[in-house]
Amino acid sequence: MPGLYPVAALPSADDTVDFDSAIIIDSADKRWRVRAPKNPEASVRLEAEHMILQSFSPGLRARLPFLVPTIVGSVPQGGLQTFIYSHNPGAPVDIDELADISYGTRGGKTDIAEAIAGAIATVHVFPETIVEEADLPVYTGEQIRERRLAELDRAVATGKVPSGLLERWEKQLNDVSLWQFRPRVIHGDLNEDNLVIDKKTIVEVTGWSEVCVGDPAQDFSWLFACSDTDFRDRIFDLYRNQMPQQPDEHLESRANLYAEFGLAQWLIRGVELEDRVMVSEAVSMLSSLEAELREVGVLEPQPVQQLPEKISDDF
Structure with a gap:
């Protein structure tokens, strides 16, 4: 330059x-x-x-x-x-820190939760011609569901995903009613790393390499990594208030599915790259997720294995 x-x-x-x-x-x-x-x-x-x-x-x-x-x-x-x-000056902020910031900015001109919701809503009302003229992908709800089912098959083929998670995801992907939504222009890779924060304000959004017409829920999946559920729920509510048409009723459910399934995608990527560290990390996170879902009752408890009766010494 x-x-x-x-x-x-x-x-x-x-x-x-x-x-x-x-x-x-x-x-x-x-x-x-x-x-x-x-x-x-x-x-x-x-x-x-x-x-x-x-x-x-x-x-x-x-x-x-x-x-x-x-x-x-x-x-x-x-x-x-x-x-x-x-x-621009500024830096990404950890998602839990964003939640902490939101309490100090709530209701003000720099309400960070409102800014995040507004940023997502702004992208989701972009004209689709922006994507079409850039020759980027345009997906229907059914195409998105089919792509995820194909990825699920690849996850199964690794033999490393807990059965409880596979059953849960398969059920959600086969529930056609969950996938009745209006596709919109989405950022596609939105997360805290792509929000440049300066003085508790979003000054820039980066990482536009995955833009397409797709599922609006995908731009919310990163929020499920936040330990503060109130922060996440508030962003969903603010988003609904800012959208010109009400989003579909299953928006949160699909966003949660994408968040969970992201671990399987990380595993698949690690297997493809033959990266043992990535695979080990993914397997550990998937096991933790299944255990957590069983603990909160989303998945049924693991059946207790019966120990064999003690065999008599005289046998």
Whole structure:
């Protein structure tokens, strides 16, 4: 980038399996984000992000309640394309910390829960033409359900997912009524790492590589990692109040399913990469999830195995 003189670098929250990322500070104290893909699949994701960010016209950007990155340069590296983005002061905040912040900002101009709900609602009312013109995926509810069923088959094939979870997910995926919803433009990869927070305010939303027309519930799945259920429920309520049409009644149920099923997707990815650490982590988290669901009564308790009677010494 002509005229850019880097003076410092900071870590940047990202998917470390697919990307190398960093924040660069230049001599004029401006910030830039660099994302380098580690594999062809990640490169495709960055190309998709490039397309959608180009579709955000100046007029649309001006109407958004948050900033979105601008790609200001790129460079080929090892046959893959590395991108340079504009970046704003601020940093991601852990989801439980976001919940803590929300109590201090509730009802004010910087109500963080209201800002999160508003950001999601804003994306969900984008015109679908933005996605279509960028040649990004457009899914129906049935296509989304079928894609998840195919992933469930892959999870079964690993032989490492607890049976209670498999039965629970299969039942939900086969409940056609759960999948009667209006597909909308979604961010697709929304989580706390993609919310840039400065002075308890959302200043920027990043990570637009998974944008598509899909299930609105997917943009809420990350909230189920929060230990504060009141924070999560409030965001759902605020979102419903801000949407021009009421969302479907099963929005929360599908968001919870996506949150749980994300562990199986992590397992599948680890198996594909032959990454023993990823697989071990995924298996541990899946076992913990099943135990937790049994404890709260969502899954039936594990049947107690009967110990064999003591065999007589005279036998």
